[in-house]
Amino acid sequence: MILNKRDRLIHIHHCRGAGWKTIKKLFKHDPELNDVYNMTAEDFCHYLQMAPRHAKSFYEDLHQLDITALLTAYKKSSIFIITVFDSTYPSKLKAIYDPPWVLYGMGQSSLLNHEKILSVVGTRNPSKIGLISMEKILAPLVEQKWTIVSGLALGIDGYAHQLSLPSYTIAVLGSGLFHPYPKQHRALFNKIVSDHLAISEYPPYTPPQKWQFPERNRIISGLSFGTLVVEAKERSGSLITADQALEQGRDVFALPGSILDVNALGTNKLIQQGAKMVLSSEDILNELKCHRIS
Template sequence: MLHAQQITPITFHHSSYPKLLKHIFDPPYLIYAKGNISLLNETKMLSVVGTRHPSREALQIINKIVVPLMKSGWTIVSGMAMGIDGMAHQQALAHQTIAVLGSGLNHPYPRQNCPLFKQMCASQLVISEYPPDARPERWRFPERNRIISGMTLGTLVIEAKEKSGSLITADQALDQGRDVFAVPGSIFKETCGGTHRLIQQGAKLVCDWQDIIQELTWRME
């Protein structure tokens, strides 16, 4: 059945299982993958997350900070949500990107991103720890965030409100011993409240893609 659906189950002991993910507190024993499985073996991975309601400047931020990373061989990992997640995946389609779903692969969510999901399956990679027929449930999305942060060297937060779900990903990245980066913005914008709080708590302020490279280079040595 899975073969007919072009879905590959990957266990913890499989050679394609993400190496960094093995070192988190609660790695999934099994992940389901659809697309280019070789992306799981990439070493330069960065998760990019943020608000579902980005400002007009968000795409400019992605183009300035994230796109140069893509062009230099970094694989972008995100959750295929509306907003920053989807924008990051969209910009990375010509490069390398992995989406981690909070539902089974037969029920991509949100529906508005179904065209993106099909593109990702065709040329990139989509994974989930949930069985293919698992429907999206509210509790699954914060749970899967540990995978987004756990398989990457660091997490970049681009615009987030004070109670944004992307802050959960940032907190999990810290718990996993990974770097957290945040982009500053206007003190008058609600979508910058969460990122400013992260910076106050010790996240690395970034204004340029090289800020991230300088911090993560030692992790790859």
């Protein structure tokens, strides 16, 4: 049995079938994560309400996975690990309903606890006007050394990272760090891990899967005081991030657009529903002064 509670959590986090809710149930049943190593697959079905096939996979990984070898490989690749037990865990993220149990990162871990953090999301197919508008909004924030968080996706996300390279940026992946996605942003990813920060709640060898991207959106919004939505269709993953921000009690900002532009339907509706309309960086700065950010 692994002696350190923190390392036991990391070990469990690598096991198949150990999703966020399962680990929460495990903590409720076994707060110190000691008994889990003596439990059977049938116990996992009973106490954790796991499906039999998931319980079998979880049991196998728990007793066969060489976590020491994995941690050694991560260290060689300059990957750091932060758990909810660590003092360095980002305080804003820890305050949300469902913070990640474990974060894997490459780059400057100190960025996670910067005060001046803004999340930026939007469509993968932005208009030229949308990109120019975003640059107008973000340029003054970058000059003031704000940290910009986004999801490394094509379109608005990638451009937000590019614009914030002179300052600080955090990429939140929907895959493991050994599988950055999309491949078109591999050079951008390399630049970010070299000079900034990339994080993921998925173990580094985890390949990208469709369901992981909406799940990681709560981290994008949870790291920051507010989320700016630049362009978004009426049904968009960016709106999921906006919804997450609202549920977390964070500010949501939106750039307005033409009623004839499909990429503005989502942002215009956000404004209609109470999001703060943004015409300049001052609109964001004025709202966030209540958080004592300067």
